Amino acid sequence: MTVTLKDVATLAGVSVKTVSNVVNGYAFVKPENRRRVEEALAATGYRPNVGARNLRRGRTGFLALMVPELSIPYFGELAGLVITAAQKRGWSVLIEQTQGTRERERKTLSSLGPHLVDGALVHPEALEAADFPDEPGGIPLVMLGEHAVDVPIDHVAIDNVLAAHVAVSHLASLGRTRIAAIGRNPARGTSSQRLAGYRSALVEAGLSYSDTLVAPAEKWHRGYGAAAMKSLLTLPSPPDAVFCFNDLLAIGALRAVAELGLRVPEDVAIVGFDNNEESAFSLPALTTIAPDKTALAEAAIDLVSRRITGEKSAPPQDVQTPFALEIRESTKGR
Amino acid sequence: MTVTLKDVATLAGVSVKTVSNVVNGYAFVKPENRRRVEEALAATGYRPNVGARNLRRGRTGFLALMVPELSIPYFGELAGLVITAAQKRGWSVLIEQTQGTRERERKTLSSLGPHLVDGALVHPEALEAADFPDEPGGIPLVMLGEHAVDVPIDHVAIDNVLAAHVAVSHLASLGRTRIAAIGRNPARGTSSQRLAGYRSALVEAGLSYSDTLVAPAEKWHRGYGAAAMKSLLTLPSPPDAVFCFNDLLAIGALRAVAELGLRVPEDVAIVGFDNNEESAFSLPALTTIAPDKTALAEAAIDLVSRRITGEKSAPPQDVQTPFALEIRESTKGR
DNA sequence: GGTACTTTTTACATCGTTGGAACAACGTTG
């Protein structure tokens, strides 16, 4: 059924290795033989057995991408870009979902044997430093997104503190004085980064920080954003602006505001984070921090490729990719 | 660096094959030896080389999933479920994106050699019958979603015609008489199915069909939905209800209605299709056809597994998975 | 103790590919 090098070789009347040489573009093959081999290749429809080739070469041709859940728009979009970037360099991507739980993240990390994949891009959510394999025997890892953890591995992300600062400064520049935040969550590294940016922007704007205005969110999903927003709006003195730690929370917040009969941005201005595609179409459209996801994906693939092909032991890199504040209706009106 | 069976065997003082036997749960191993091998396995941290094992077994352990784009919520959600379902059966999933173009779909299909993956789930958008490999030499394929094409391969989907019928009947039951549709696209199989359901529901409700009320959409993305809705609303006699062929179009339509200063559902009722997570949070929340995506993913994995492990030549199956009409604010008010 | 049988272990070939060494063919040169 399946065509192997041997079949092609028999048909072309040369040795297996010569066929292999043609397939791999080895220079010194007699034109006559090359032609015959190529004909035989075409005639049989030969396709190399990737497994065998990789066994021999000690590579698998696969990269793993570990994310919480593909159904979360940010990760769906990112995964799509990672796959595209990987494909350009000849890698195939295998996706592992962890639901953002530390247990599953740890399990996934330790299951990424050197035989299954050549390298991995991991986007941890709850992982701690202790969970990372300390012996360097494993495969190259690149961490995506913010790490609270201090592990010596390659890392790509935007400057979360700065981005949060920019978002909140924007709200302050509109003259808002009671600026709340939604998304506090001690288990998530990203949360503390964005919180830091939030605080520094408040300070810079001469506003005071108050714990009451920082709503927690167990998960950064729409429903939790709505719930958090409702509790903020029923405070004795409710906020006139909210910085949500991601767009999903913000979408939930938009709904909560509407359900309470208030208006965005007149009564409450809202800024999100991630620039999900849906956020350009919400009513009102969401002002948000827009990370350059393409740059993120490409930088990550770049780093992991470099680690795999040589440069094994260069010092860990820390790459920052650009972002922009995308101003839309939720802070500026229509 | 890497631990192989040989290393474990040396450490345990037995042959390679005995270790292999222990690893694979072969029954006849002396308890004493089993213990020693297990200790050695633990001590060395042995992990089987998947590539080598698969080379020997003639399997790769991978399935491919071909979708247009992960950044489209429906496919992000579906891919997540497929990966989860596959993992339960011990498969890893490789994702290929085609951007929904026939050229890339065809290319992807033909590149799915039997060595890279053991089977594939394909969600074509523009593919035609001629593009499918006619010789049965390849790997098992399962088609997801609607096929306009008549190819003898396994297939899982909801009943699109019926679902569209249900959606439109719901609009008619609200007393709407000028029911439009958005999403006509001759290049997409799904489009004609949903259009058929739309027409049959109009007939059943005693309403007349009019080409003017069926707006085309080159892509089923939010922006195209907004554009289509705008053109419908500027007709001499605009619709009082719209059936959008997917949720993204509907989300775009919601925005267009709002931008023209009209209200949903008072002026125009809107129904979508797919039940994306975001649709429960749009303003107003979207009434939509909710396919059971989990059932879809599991049925697909089930079919492809069965094909791979035996049952090679059973007649092609056609599995229909359930759906429901999810009624929300866009047709019922808040 | 010998025979027949079962249980346990091992040696060997094999999956499809590629790296390296060995070999063959060729044209050049002294």
Add this chain to the structure above:
DNA sequence: CAACGTTGTTCCAACGATGTAAAAAGTACC
């Protein structure tokens, strides 16, 4: 024409695992 370097090809081993079959060890029975 012998010696040599350059090209082109083949042979063999190896990647790490498992299936097969044969060898070894153990058990039961006469």
